[in-house]
Amino acid sequence: MAIEVTETAKGKLLELGLDQEKFLRIGVIPGGCSGFTYDAVIDDFIEDGDQVFFESGDLRIVSDQQSAQYLERLSIDYSDDLVQAGFQLTNKNAVKSCGCGSSFATDEAVPASGGTDEAVPASGGCGSGGCGSH
Amino acid sequence: MSTAPVSIKGGESVYCINEKQLADATRLANEDPESGPKIRGTMQELEKKLTRNERAALAFMIIEDLRTSTS
Numbered sequence: 349m350a351i352e353v354t355e356t357a358k359g360k361l362l363e364l365g366l367d368q369e370k371f372l373r374i375g376v377i378p379g380g381c382s383g384f385t386y387d388a389v390i391d392d393f394i395e396d397g398d399q400v401f402f403e404s405g406d407l408r409i410v411s412d413q414q415s416a417q418y419l420e421r422l423s424i425d426y427s428d429d430l431v432q433a434g435f436q437l438t439n440k441n442a443v444k445s446c447g448c449g450s451s452f453a454t455d456e457a458v459p460a461s462g463g464t465d466e467a468v469p470a471s472g473g474c475g476s477g478g479c480g481s482h
Numbered sequence: 483m484s485t486a487p488v489s490i491k492g493g494e495s496v497y498c499i500n501e502k503q504l505a506d507a508t509r510l511a512n513e514d515p516e517s518g519p520k521i522r523g524t525m526q527e528l529e530k531k532l533t534r535n536e537r538a539a540l541a542f543m544i545i546e547d548l549r550t551s552t553s
Contacts, residue, residue, distance in 0.1 A: 364490065373487060381498065389487035430538035434492045446498075 350421055351402045351409060357426040357435060358407055364390055371400075371408040374422070374437070376415040380451020382444050384418065386437040418454070497545055 402409035442452035
């Protein structure tokens, strides 16, 4: 699994408290302007079916099997720039991404949320409703 | 004991701009004989006075203000 984490992102993640118990959980769920969006949380509970896909010191990246296929060629960076602020999760396999970079699309179907094996069509909009589009 | 997962992504997106809005804004700034010079002149002044993050903060504040006010 080719996941790239920049030194800046790694430092920021460790500042947030990652250690041998706490890890970064990344999931892919339908949503955002382009179909997929990454869900990235700090978690400390390994669920059935979870796998560790990246490990470097105290930084571990864990994902469920359904989302794992979308971690290939994932890049995680961190920016202080207000326009592209915070953690940037970029999928280099993406064929389309929305303007703010928060969502992407690949040639694959969108996985259903909740870890089932059923694929569902991509949903539209940015997912928040802040723009009033949904 | 496990704790609730904490998101690192800064929350959901708040506002988005569609392609037509951006095209209209670009046309107003670049082609409109009355508004164009005012917008471009203000942009040049802001680029001299403010840092990139200050301009971003100003832009967000202007959008927020436009969305919440009627004037």
